[in-house]
Amino acid sequence: MGAGHGHRLFFHGHSPIHRAPAHWKLVALLAFMLTVVATPHHWYAAFGGYALVLVTVILTSRVPLLYIARRMVVEVPFVFFAVLMPFIATGPRIDVLGVSVSEPGLVAAGGFLAKATLGVVASLTLAATTEPVDLLRGLRTLRMPDQIVSIMSFMIRYLDVVTDELRRMVTGMRSRGCDPRSPRHWPMLARTLGALFIRSYERGERVHLAMLSRGYDGRMP
Amino acid sequence: MATPVLDVRGLAFAYPDGHQALFGVDLHVHRGERVALLGPNGAGKTTLVLHLNGILTAGAGSVAVSGMPVEQKNLKEIRRRVGIVFQDPDDQLFMPTVRQDVAFGPANQGIKGAALDAVVMEALERVGMAEFVDRPPHHLSFGQRRRVAVATVLAMEPEILVLDEPSSNLDPASRRELADILRSLDVTVLMVTHDLPYALELCSRSVVLHGGVVAADGATYDVLTDDALMAANRLELPFGFDPRSIGNVPH
Numbered sequence: 020m021g022a023g024h025g026h027r028l029f030f031h032g033h034s035p036i037h038r039a040p041a042h043w044k045l046v047a048l049l050a051f052m053l054t055v056v057a058t059p060h061h062w063y064a065a066f067g068g069y070a071l072v073l074v075t076v077i078l079t080s081r082v083p084l085l086y087i088a089r090r091m092v093v094e095v096p097f098v099f100f101a102v103l104m105p106f107i108a109t110g111p112r113i114d115v116l117g118v119s120v121s122e123p124g125l126v127a128a129g130g131f132l133a134k135a136t137l138g139v140v141a142s143l144t145l146a147a148t149t150e151p152v153d154l155l156r157g158l159r160t161l162r163m164p165d166q167i168v169s170i171m172s173f174m175i176r177y178l179d180v181v182t183d184e185l186r187r188m189v190t191g192m193r194s195r196g197c198d199p200r201s202p203r204h205w206p207m208l209a210r211t212l213g214a215l216f217i218r219s220y221e222r223g224e225r226v227h228l229a230m231l232s233r234g235y236d237g238r239m240p
Numbered sequence: 241m242a243t244p245v246l247d248v249r250g251l252a253f254a255y256p257d258g259h260q261a262l263f264g265v266d267l268h269v270h271r272g273e274r275v276a277l278l279g280p281n282g283a284g285k286t287t288l289v290l291h292l293n294g295i296l297t298a299g300a301g302s303v304a305v306s307g308m309p310v311e312q313k314n315l316k317e318i319r320r321r322v323g324i325v326f327q328d329p330d331d332q333l334f335m336p337t338v339r340q341d342v343a344f345g346p347a348n349q350g351i352k353g354a355a356l357d358a359v360v361m362e363a364l365e366r367v368g369m370a371e372f373v374d375r376p377p378h379h380l381s382f383g384q385r386r387r388v389a390v391a392t393v394l395a396m397e398p399e400i401l402v403l404d405e406p407s408s409n410l411d412p413a414s415r416r417e418l419a420d421i422l423r424s425l426d427v428t429v430l431m432v433t434h435d436l437p438y439a440l441e442l443c444s445r446s447v448v449l450h451g452g453v454v455a456a457d458g459a460t461y462d463v464l465t466d467d468a469l470m471a472a473n474r475l476e477l478p479f480g481f482d483p484r485s486i487g488n489v490p491h
Contacts, residue, residue: 151376152337155336172335176333176334176377177334222330225326225328226331226334228295228331229334230344231295231319232293232319232322232323232324233319233345233396234316234319234345234349234396235344236316236348240343240344240348
């Protein structure tokens with residue numbers, strides 16, 4: 020359970036970025052991402068420009084850079100693949116620090132990493148400056164189909180409930196001498212996740228009952 | 241006699257897997273009554289509750305709410321008249337904010353704009369949660385969530401409030417606060433509970449369900465002090481609690 024009234028990616032503030040309407044921010048993020056993705060790998064100056072724009076936005080929002088940096092761990096799997104690329108790609112090879120790597124691979128990895136980082140930082144900035152509720156409202160303003168917005172709203176609502184449930188189950192496992200971190204106990208962890216899935220499914224059914232009981236007829240009011 | 245708010249006659253029901261939960265239940269609840277529905281686990285209490293607003297449909301027998309039979313064509317109105325507060329507030333509060341959640345029922349009835357806002361605030365004021373209107377439900381304490389769950393149903397102006405285990409998982413202070421709120425509401429209440437002192441405190445009448453039939457129906461004090469009846473229906477008073485020491489609670 021998070022303290023305060025925000026989500027854990029949200030950083031409370033009153034900057035112009037915080038106050039801007041959510042649907043503008045969403046459109047801005049989308050436009051920014053499309054531009055970044057469409058930029059060729061070797062336009063290094065352009066990437067510098069994008070980074071500058073992002074940093075300016077973050078500074079204006081008064082969200083500490085460290086706050087964003089810490090949440091960038093989600094990028095780690097991408098970094099892993101980017102590091103692999105120069106080694107497994109084909110083409111002319113060059114020596115970097117005495118190791119022979121593929122040149123096109125290296126350029127591709129650099130571009131890939133730059134684009135991924137810009138994307139992650141931009142999304143984190145949006146998340147840090149916009150409450151989830153406002154994001155949903157923004158999506159609705161942008162005419163995102165109702166069903167999709169509803170599904171996202173349920174996801175936000177139940178994320179904490181389900182993580183809490185998982186935490187309790189893991190505590191239960193630990194209390195009975197099972198360490199979920201040890202590979203020897205991974206089969207046990209997998210079964211727990213299965214049980215969590217079933218529990219969540221049953222919760223879904225109970226929520227649906229509660230919705231029907233309050234006159235739900237297939238359309239969100 | 242006036243039409244009962246709740247009129248259940250000969251209700252029997254078997255689940256699709258063949259398990260029969262109810263074997264002919266008769267139950268009448270009149271306007272303004274607060275009735276406790278007691279019984280051991282597996283007695284069919286939840287099954288009965290799900291019949292009251294047509295989530296489950298009777299295998300045999302009938303259910304009527306203020307004279308209106310619970311049937312497919314009446315479901316919308318039935319679900320307005322019967323407000324069910326489920327046991328786990330996390331199942332009941334599914335919207336991103338308290339305001340949207342309390343508005344869900346009335347909005348489904350077609351209430352909009354300023355009228356909707358007024359209904360929401362009034363319902364929240366009745367449970368003392370008005371100041372939390374823009375908070376996400378998962379940032380509230382369990383007792384607060386239970387109270388908001390009651391408000392979500394009150395916002396629909398139900399004729400009968402059905403509460404499933406209202407005191408479960410509450411700390412003693414929240415439990416007492418909820419009792420104060422329930423007492424202050426001018427609404428008919430059917431309360432499913434294992435908390436016998438709570439039943440005695442809030443409900444003058446109790447109905448005991450056991451094995452899918454009504455095993456007893458009478459004054460809560462008389463039910464709780466009938467040792468033979470209590471033992472036959474797997475009902476037990478908590479340690480140290482004796483209704484006789486309190487005397488018959490005036491309601």
